[in-house]
Amino acid sequence: MPITRPALKLTHEGALKALNGALAKATELGVPQNITIVDEGGNLLAYVRMDGAKLLSRETSMSKAVTAASHRQPSSRLNPKDEVKLSLAAGQRLTNLEGGLPIIIDGQCLGAIGVGSGKGAEDVEVARAGLAAIGAEDQIP
Amino acid sequence: MPITRPALKLTHEGALKALNGALAKATELGVPQNITIVDEGGNLLAYVRMDGAKLLSRETSMSKAVTAASHRQPSSRLNPKDEVKLSLAAGQRLTNLEGGLPIIIDGQCLGAIGVGSGKGAEDVEVARAGLAAIGAEDQIP
Amino acid sequence: MPITRPALKLTHEGALKALNGALAKATELGVPQNITIVDEGGNLLAYVRMDGAKLLSRETSMSKAVTAASHRQPSSRLNPKDEVKLSLAAGQRLTNLEGGLPIIIDGQCLGAIGVGSGKGAEDVEVARAGLAAIGAEDQIP
Amino acid sequence: MPITRPALKLTHEGALKALNGALAKATELGVPQNITIVDEGGNLLAYVRMDGAKLLSRETSMSKAVTAASHRQPSSRLNPKDEVKLSLAAGQRLTNLEGGLPIIIDGQCLGAIGVGSGKGAEDVEVARAGLAAIGAEDQIP
Numbered sequence: 001m002p003i004t005r006p007a008l009k010l011t012h013e014g015a016l017k018a019l020n021g022a023l024a025k026a027t028e029l030g031v032p033q034n035i036t037i038v039d040e041g042g043n044l045l046a047y048v049r050m051d052g053a054k055l056l057s058r059e060t061s062m063s064k065a066v067t068a069a070s071h072r073q074p075s076s077r078l079n080p081k082d083e084v085k086l087s088l089a090a091g092q093r094l095t096n097l098e099g100g101l102p103i104i105i106d107g108q109c110l111g112a113i114g115v116g117s118g119k120g121a122e123d124v125e126v127a128r129a130g131l132a133a134i135g136a137e138d139q140i141p
Numbered sequence: 142m143p144i145t146r147p148a149l150k151l152t153h154e155g156a157l158k159a160l161n162g163a164l165a166k167a168t169e170l171g172v173p174q175n176i177t178i179v180d181e182g183g184n185l186l187a188y189v190r191m192d193g194a195k196l197l198s199r200e201t202s203m204s205k206a207v208t209a210a211s212h213r214q215p216s217s218r219l220n221p222k223d224e225v226k227l228s229l230a231a232g233q234r235l236t237n238l239e240g241g242l243p244i245i246i247d248g249q250c251l252g253a254i255g256v257g258s259g260k261g262a263e264d265v266e267v268a269r270a271g272l273a274a275i276g277a278e279d280q281i282p
Numbered sequence: 283m284p285i286t287r288p289a290l291k292l293t294h295e296g297a298l299k300a301l302n303g304a305l306a307k308a309t310e311l312g313v314p315q316n317i318t319i320v321d322e323g324g325n326l327l328a329y330v331r332m333d334g335a336k337l338l339s340r341e342t343s344m345s346k347a348v349t350a351a352s353h354r355q356p357s358s359r360l361n362p363k364d365e366v367k368l369s370l371a372a373g374q375r376l377t378n379l380e381g382g383l384p385i386i387i388d389g390q391c392l393g394a395i396g397v398g399s400g401k402g403a404e405d406v407e408v409a410r411a412g413l414a415a416i417g418a419e420d421q422i423p
Numbered sequence: 424m425p426i427t428r429p430a431l432k433l434t435h436e437g438a439l440k441a442l443n444g445a446l447a448k449a450t451e452l453g454v455p456q457n458i459t460i461v462d463e464g465g466n467l468l469a470y471v472r473m474d475g476a477k478l479l480s481r482e483t484s485m486s487k488a489v490t491a492a493s494h495r496q497p498s499s500r501l502n503p504k505d506e507v508k509l510s511l512a513a514g515q516r517l518t519n520l521e522g523g524l525p526i527i528i529d530g531q532c533l534g535a536i537g538v539g540s541g542k543g544a545e546d547v548e549v550a551r552a553g554l555a556a557i558g559a560e561d562q563i564p
Contacts, residue, residue, distance in 0.1 A: 012305075012332045023294075043337060047329040050294045051146065055183055055211040055325060056231045063230040087229045095230040097223075144296030144416045145387060148289045153446075153473045155285030164435075182323025184478060188470040191435045196466060246286060275285045287474065324478055352478035364520075370510045371486040371518035372479045 021133020034061040057116035064100025065114025074141040075100030099123030162274020175202040198257035205241025206255025215282035216241030240264030303415020339398035346382025347396025356423035357382030381405030444556020457484040480539035487523025488537025497564040498523030522546030
């Protein structure tokens with residue numbers, strides 16, 4: 001078995017393009033948002049808090065993004081009856097809230113986008129616009 | 142689009158006036174309280190712990206205030222079925238406890254008051270007295 | 283004495299304009315950077331980590347930004363003999379590293395920019411480009 | 424040997440009187456300050472952040488107050504060569520910065536006042552005004 005494997009990484013240009021795509025959609029909807037892009041290691045790549053967005057939703061947008069990057073699936077696919085104990089056992093970043101979507105390109109997870117401050121469906125719509133802006137696979141939560 | 146926008150800030154005189162208004166009401170009720178005033182960024186502006194108030198309620202009063210400032214609404218308006226996962230995903234400051242009210246003046250949120258140590262309804266009554274002392278919009282939780 | 287005072291806030295458009303100005307300068311210099319914009323309360327407004335930037339410099343860029351916003355001056359103006367005890371007493375966000383500059387517009391501090399991953403002088407040059415992009419007062423550290 | 428001993432506690436009225444005395448002095452000096460009053464257990468009793476005070480000095484004012492209450496002496500009496508290792512070993516609240524003074528009444532330490540945002544001498548002057556307002560023993564740092 002080889003000791004290395006090739007991988008794809010999101011560039012900062014890619015991250016900002018996704019951020020701006022999400023921002024444009026949030027502006028169009030008139031819903032101020034926190035928009036967070038993380039890499040596949042859950043480390044912050046890009047972020048913006050829009051005028052009027054809820055301050056504490058910075059953390060929920062980060063939790064959503066880290067969850068989606070970790071699990072390589074939308075942040076809302078845990079069994080609701082397990083969501084609290086999973087969050088606690090995982091150090092609280094793991095969340096079942098809607099609005100975190102993995103960034104899948106060429107079948108690989110390069111990171112995730114997390115959106116927080118609107119209603120769940122708005123957060124998802126804004127996150128999907130971020131994915132569309134960079135041609136990542138669409139994710140249905 | 143402009144790079145700046147005008148805003149109103151609470152002065153420390155305003156913060157202390159709200160604090161003293163809440164303190165007077167708590168004294169009248171005979172309910173010792175922790176009273177916390179934060180600015181719109183969730184940073185502490187003024188605080189008092191009354192004789193006999195519960196020590197740990199300093200933290201609940203802070204969480205209530207930060208939640209109300211962040212969400213620009215009373216701290217008790219989350220859907221109860223989501224309150225635990227929201228709090229965990231937001232780093233625990235987000236709370237659905239009663240007793241945090243935003244300070245709205247001229248239609249802007251300038252911060253919040255959080256009260257903790259009494260029963261929920263007492264905390265709210267004391268917080269509303271704080272708002273009344275500075276002519277802020279009354280808030281029904 | 284009034285209970286409110288007028289203030290200026292940075293919009294997210296302003297924050298992103300400063301971020302992009304700093305990013306362009308870092309690209310021109312060929313120095314990958316972490317670029318952090320905070321508001322006057324030290325809360326994150328916008329962020330990017332460039333390809334190749336040091337991961338831990340996300341935190342130094344944040345500390346530089348929070349210090350500059352808190353003290354309304356460049357992050358490198360503490361007396362070196364006090365810098366360690368000040369940082370410890372302030373919970374470690376207070377830093378004397380170069381690369382944090384306040385965002386002063388119309389004589390008011392609206393927040394700050396913190397840059398970290400290059401040499402001190404490079405971090406400062408990138409931060410100054412961020413200020414220039416939004417017409418904020420130039421800051422000599 | 425008895426199993427209990429009588430003690431004096433500062434009331435919240437006493438804490439607010441000290442706070443207001445310090446506030447009046449800071450206003451007179453034209454130096455915006457963070458003013459923190461803690462009890463003999465190092466727990467927050469009262470606090471105000473004046474308009475224009477440095478945000479991070481909230482934490483230094485708290486560290487100064489906790490240090491003075493703990494050691495029952497001004498916060499600036501450690502041997503400078505030990506101050507960093509003492510701070511680290513004590514979890515960072517222990518500081519040798521000027522501006523923290525114990526509240527001594529009838530020979531007992533009832534808590535402390537910590538002041539931060541000005542120059543060291545200004546912080547001390549404001550803290551002493553807080554002591555004077557409640558007839559506590561003057562402290563020369």
